[in-house]
Amino acid sequence: MTPDQTIPHDPVEPTEPIEASRRTHLRVLVADDNPVVRAGLTALLSGREDITVVAEATDGREAYEAARRHRPDVILLDVRMPGVDGISALPHLVPIAPVLMLTYSSESEIVHEALRRGAGGYLVHGEFTADQLIAAVRDIGSGSAHFTASAAGAVMAGLRSSKPAPLPENLGLSSATAYDAEIPNPHSQGTSVKPLSQLQPSMAQSRYQLSAREAEIMELIASGMNNQQIAATCFISEKTVKNHINRIFAKLHSTSRAEAAAKWLGTAPDSHGDLR
Numbered sequence: 562m563t564p565d566q567t568i569p570h571d572p573v574e575p576t577e578p579i580e581a582s583r584r585t586h587l588r589v590l591v592a593d594d595n596p597v598v599r600a601g602l603t604a605l606l607s608g609r610e611d612i613t614v615v616a617e618a619t620d621g622r623e624a625y626e627a628a629r630r631h632r633p634d635v636i637l638l639d640v641r642m643p644g645v646d647g648i649s650a651l652p653h654l655v656p657i658a659p660v661l662m663l664t665y666s667s668e669s670e671i672v673h674e675a676l677r678r679g680a681g682g683y684l685v686h687g688e689f690t691a692d693q694l695i696a697a698v699r700d701i702g703s704g705s706a707h708f709t710a711s712a713a714g715a716v717m718a719g720l721r722s723s724k725p726a727p728l729p730e731n732l733g734l735s736s737a738t739a740y741d742a743e744i745p746n747p748h749s750q751g752t753s754v755k756p757l758s759q760l761q762p763s764m765a766q767s768r769y770q771l772s773a774r775e776a777e778i779m780e781l782i783a784s785g786m787n788n789q790q791i792a793a794t795c796f797i798s799e800k801t802v803k804n805h806i807n808r809i810f811a812k813l814h815s816t817s818r819a820e821a822a823a824k825w826l827g828t829a830p831d832s833h834g835d836l837r
Contacts, residue, residue, distance in 0.1 A: 588632075590618065603617060661698065662682065777795065779822075
């Protein structure tokens with residue numbers, strides 16, 4: 562980058578806890594090179610009594626300068642901006658305030674790098690409502706993470722494809738001889754056993770006639786998420802999650818999360834019975 566495209570390496574003191582008088586009122590910085598997007602976000606956020614947009618920026622350098630000057634509680638940051646992009650600015654901004662990525666960029670490698678550099682959440686335009694954005698800003702300000710569907714999917718895909726780290730206390734290393742039957746290893750050479758949801762992109766979904774939203778929630782259930790985590794990931798209420806789960810259980814003829822997950826992943830005894 563040219564000198565004009567760099568961010569000064571001035572020391573920044575870590576963000577101090579939000580003062581009691583500001584805990585119920587969030588000061589937000591909006592950084593996006595699109596003036597229409599900035600104006601829309603500013604109007605939306607400023608319409609809430611507990612949120613004030615204290616500054617706007619058109620690139621990462623302006624965002625850094627404005628953040629040092631105004632000390633916001635939350636920073637909304639775009640990815641692709643002229644000059645200093647959002648990913649390059651992240652390490653300089655996160656010591657000042659929590660950063661919520663708000664962008665059209667949904668590529669998995671960008672999501673991973675944003676999180677690696679300290680982003681507290683990642684929202685992709687077109688995947689959330691106005692109320693969900695407001696809720697995300699409030700939650701990021703209080704330390705909770707937020708992701709829209711495609712960003713959450715990128716995170717999950719990255720976790721599943723990454724090399725697992727050693728677990729403490731020899732977890733996961735128990736011998737199969739401790740059980741009556743040998744436990745098949747789906748990763749062993751020459752095996753043909755694969756999770757049902759991976760045999761074909763929509764095979765599990767079509768077999769059980771799940772809607773797209775139900776399939777998304779079933780994937781999150783199978784990954785081990787609880788209802789609260791699913792609600793936050795999908796930007797829906799816990800009540801809505803429970804309603805979806807009730808319909809999923811009915812379609813999978815299951816009475817528990819473990820049973821539903823086993824059928825979804827193809828590990829239940831009859832999961833492959835009618836796959837020809």
